[in-house]
Amino acid sequence: xxxxxxxxxPLTAEAGARVLREGGNAVDAAVAASLMSFAAESPLTGxxxxxxxxxxxxxxxxxxxxxxxxxxxxxxEEPSPADLVPAxxxxxxxxxxxxxxxxxxxxxxxxxxxxxEALRRFGTMxxxxxxxxxxxxxxxxxxLNEVQEYLFKILDPLLAAxxxxxxxxxxxxxxxxxxxxVRFPELADLLERxxxxxxxxxxxxxxxxxxxDWVLERGGLITREDLATYDVIEREPARxxxxxxxxxxxxxxxxxxxxxxxxxxxxxxxxxxxxxRAVVQVMDQANRARTEEFLTSLHSEGYLERFLxxxxxxxxxxxxxxxxxxxxxxxxxxADGGCVSLTCSxxxxxxxxxxxTGVHLNNMLGEADLNPHGYHRHEPGRRIPSMMAPTxxxxxxxxxxxxxxAGSNRIRSAILPTIIAIVDRGMSASDAVNSPRVHxxxxxxxxxxxxxxxxxxxxxxxxxxxxxxVERNLYFGGVQAVARDPRSGRLSGGGDPRRGGAxxxxx
Numbered sequence: 001x002x003x004x005x006x007x008x009x010p011l012t013a014e015a016g017a018r019v020l021r022e023g024g025n026a027v028d029a030a031v032a033a034s035l036m037s038f039a040a041e042s043p044l045t046g047x048x049x050x051x052x053x054x055x056x057x058x059x060x061x062x063x064x065x066x067x068x069x070x071x072x073x074x075x076x077e078e079p080s081p082a083d084l085v086p087a088x089x090x091x092x093x094x095x096x097x098x099x100x101x102x103x104x105x106x107x108x109x110x111x112x113x114x115x116x117e118a119l120r121r122f123g124t125m126x127x128x129x130x131x132x133x134x135x136x137x138x139x140x141x142x143x144l145n146e147v148q149e150y151l152f153k154i155l156d157p158l159l160a161a162x163x164x165x166x167x168x169x170x171x172x173x174x175x176x177x178x179x180x181x182v183r184f185p186e187l188a189d190l191l192e193r194x195x196x197x198x199x200x201x202x203x204x205x206x207x208x209x210x211x212x213d214w215v216l217e218r219g220g221l222i223t224r225e226d227l228a229t230y231d232v233i234e235r236e237p238a239r240x241x242x243x244x245x246x247x248x249x250x251x252x253x254x255x256x257x258x259x260x261x262x263x264x265x266x267x268x269x270x271x272x273x274x275x276x277r278a279v280v281q282v283m284d285q286a287n288r289a290r291t292e293e294f295l296t297s298l299h300s301e302g303y304l305e306r307f308l309x310x311x312x313x314x315x316x317x318x319x320x321x322x323x324x325x326x327x328x329x330x331x332x333x334x335a336d337g338g339c340v341s342l343t344c345s346x347x348x349x350x351x352x353x354x355x356x357t358g359v360h361l362n363n364m365l366g367e368a369d370l371n372p373h374g375y376h377r378h379e380p381g382r383r384i385p386s387m388m389a390p391t392x393x394x395x396x397x398x399x400x401x402x403x404x405x406a407g408s409n410r411i412r413s414a415i416l417p418t419i420i421a422i423v424d425r426g427m428s429a430s431d432a433v434n435s436p437r438v439h440x441x442x443x444x445x446x447x448x449x450x451x452x453x454x455x456x457x458x459x460x461x462x463x464x465x466x467x468x469x470v471e472r473n474l475y476f477g478g479v480q481a482v483a484r485d486p487r488s489g490r491l492s493g494g495g496d497p498r499r500g501g502a503x504x505x506x507x
Contacts, residue, residue, distance in 0.1 A: 002506040003334040006429065006480040006493040007033050008406065009040040010502040011142065013495060015133055016332055017504035019125065026332040027055060027122040030340040031115045032130040033330045035191060039138035039184060043155050043169075043349050044328040044406065047190060047202060048211075048361040050110045051344030052250050053118050054237065054390040056399050058336040062248050063122070066233040067114025068386055069107035069364040071378035072221040074229065081376050082219020084366045087157045089348065091475045097408075100366030100375070101158050101351045103220030107364040107384055108230055111344055112199040117232040131195035139188035141181030147500030149178040151474065158363075161351030165360075168353070190358035203227045207357045214354045215361070221380075222361075229381065240264045242393075243423050245400065249391040256387035256411050259286045263416055274420045276438060276455035280464065283413055283440040327388060327406035328499075329480040333491060339399040339482070341390035345406070369409045387411045393419060395486050401429070406499060407477030413439040414477030418494075422483055429483040430503065433494030437476045448472050474498045 003026065005016035016033030024032070030053065038046045045051075050069035056062045073079045084100035091097065119127055144152060152159065153175045160170040168184065169176060176182055193201065201207050208227040215222040238251040240261035247264055250257030263282045267274050270282075327345035350363035364370055364384050371377070371384075378384055389411055393401040401422050405414040414437060421432035436450035445466045447456055456466050469475075478499030483492050493503025 001335060001491050003029070003332060004482045004491040004493040004503060004505050005029055005033060005330070005332050006482050006495045006501065006503040007330045008037065008044070008328040008478055008480060008495070008499055008501045011040040011137060012037045012330065013502040013504045016330065017506050018133070019130070020334060020506040024125050025123065025336065026334040026338040026340045027118055028125045028130070029332045029334070030330050030342045031119050031123060031127075032133075033332070034111075034115055034342060034344060035130055035134040036137060037328055037330070037344070038187060038191065039134055040142050041328045042182060042184065042360070043151060043159055043346065045111065045344040045346050046187070046360050047112050048109045048359045049344050049346040050107070050362065050364070051114060051342065052254070052386075052388055052390050053114060054248065054250070054341040054392055055118065055122050056248070056339045056392050056394070057122065058338045060397055062237055062392070064235045064237045064250065065114055065118055066235050066383060067110035067117070068254065068388070069109060069362055069384050070226070070230060071365070071380050071382050071384055072106070072108050072223065072226045073380035074225040075223045076221065076380075079221055079376070081221055084375060085161065087161065089154050089158070091154065091473060095475070098368065099158060099348045099363065100368070101161055101349070101363050102366070103215045103218035103350070103352055104376070105350045105363035105366030106215055106220050106222055106352055106361040108222055108226045109359075109362060110230060110232065112194060112202055113230065114232050116199045127198065128195040131191045135188045135191040138184040138191060141183035143181050144176050144178050145500050146178045147474070147497075149176070151499070152176050155349060158349045158351050162353065164353035164355055165351050184358065186356065186358035188358070202359070203230055207359065210357050211354050211359055211361070215352065218352070220352075226380065233383070242268050242419070244395070245423060246394045247391060247419070248394060250389045253383050254386040254388060256389035257391065259289070260389050260391065260412050260415055262286055262289060263412065264419070274424055276452055277458055279417060279420070280438055280440050280445055280459060283416075286412065287441065327408065327411070327478070329390070329404035329406060329478065331402040331404065331480050331482040331493075333399060333402060333482045333484060337398060339392060339402040341392055341402045341404050343388040343390045343404040345386075345388060367408070389415055391415060391419070393423065399484065400486055401481060401483045403479055403481035405477040405479040405496075407475075409441060410439050410475065410477040413437060414479045418479050418481055422481070428492040429481040429494035430492055431494070433479045433481050433496050433501075436472070439476060446476070448476055472498055
């Protein structure tokens with residue numbers, strides 16, 4: 001096998017698989033897939049987004065590249081952002097999530113710079129050879145599948161908030177339907193220019209100037225200085241031990257990765273099967289750890305080591321013992337032992353599309369999950385803490401699983417049980433991704449159909465409130481996972497059906 005790719009859309013996964021067939025490595029494939037996702041998964045990612053790439057090389061090195069969204073406002077003497085625009089996303093007839101959009105929700109993007117840097121350092125193919133198919137898809141249009149029809153419908157208040165968005169996502173005065181194409185001719189131009197010139201025009205050139213001017217005129221904070229000074233940052237990954245494996249994930253200042261590491265360390269110390277009750281209780285403990293002090297300390301040197309210190313884990317495990325009774329992801333494994341876990345996000349989309357540029361900006365400054373203690377409190381230039389957690393599980397130094405998820409606050413509760421299903425229960429990546437999930441937040445355990453009813457009843461007897469969903473929903477995240485069986489060497493991939501995901505095995 002030459003490798004396996006899992007991604008949030010069949011076209012995205014196939015773009016990566018095509019590169020593997022042509023002799024590219026995992027990084028080449030991940031970059032090609034990410035560029036295709038700009039067109040195929042347009043509400044979730046794009047050149048106005050940010051992300052993280054975790055690379056494990058065949059030589060055994062692990063690198064975490066941070067090109068997530070930075071807080072804007074450099075050079076502004078007295079920043080005065082316009083009011084955020086509230087918008088509701090209804091998951092069903094009863095459940096909704098409140099987002100905030102508009103120019104003042106937009107942070108400094110990093111996706112194209114990050115992809116170009118990863119390719120330069122770890123890839124084998126030039127960017128110019130990877131942009132052709134994504135540009136063609138953007139220009140000719142990508143037909144919506146049924147999952148995307150639902151996604152475009154619930155996100156319509158955000159995507160069609162401005163005239164530029166309505167022209168793309170709402171051309172007939174309504175949300176696009178399955179089978180209809182969404183076209184991005186200006187994005188196609190941007191992708192072709194990216195292949196010819198590299199990403200500098202988005203940071204110091206004419207597009208950077210156009211983006212900054214458009215946002216500032218509408219009460220946002222992105223300055224030309226913000227874009228010109230944006231850099232990709234390499235960080236030392238966070239690490240946890242679980243069932244004899246080393247789990248490598250996203251470190252501070254992002255929060256999702258270290259909370260997953262924290263949860264796995266807790267499960268390891270509990271010394272009991274990781275059943276539904278244990279997972280919910282560990283989720284609760286991780287939520288309790290996400291205090292205001294936690295969020296304000298993420299940028300502090302040495303905080304990762306203090307947070308995951310053995311004494312802190314043992315204390316939390318002891319406490320647990322007393323109580324027991326608009327993101328997308330790409331994962332790639334190649335034949336040489338290299339792997340990539342890449343998560344990118346446009347938030348839920350800001351509704352701000354800058355004319356003539358092909359740039360749809362993120363709304364990270366308006367995401368309540370990323371700003372739980374108030375908006376516009378981040379120092380200009382600092383990365384905004386994220387729940388995104390590209391993760392790799394190593395067994396004896398070799399990649400066994402690479403995975404990550406979409407889903408905002410549900411990212412942790414999607415990744416955690418997927419790791420447990422593969423490592424503890426020996427499931428394939430596909431079966432693990434398809435397994436029913438639970439999510440605990442705000443005092444409620446949300447459970448998909450198929451979760452062990454006896455376990456849910458036991459939680460209720462212990463005083464937990466359980467909400468049983470009648471069908472699977474993209475609310476529970478979008479895990480894309482690839483795995484190599486440690487005994488047979490067999491590869492498997494799982495694209496999350498909750499978000500129209502797909503996987504491709506490459507012979």
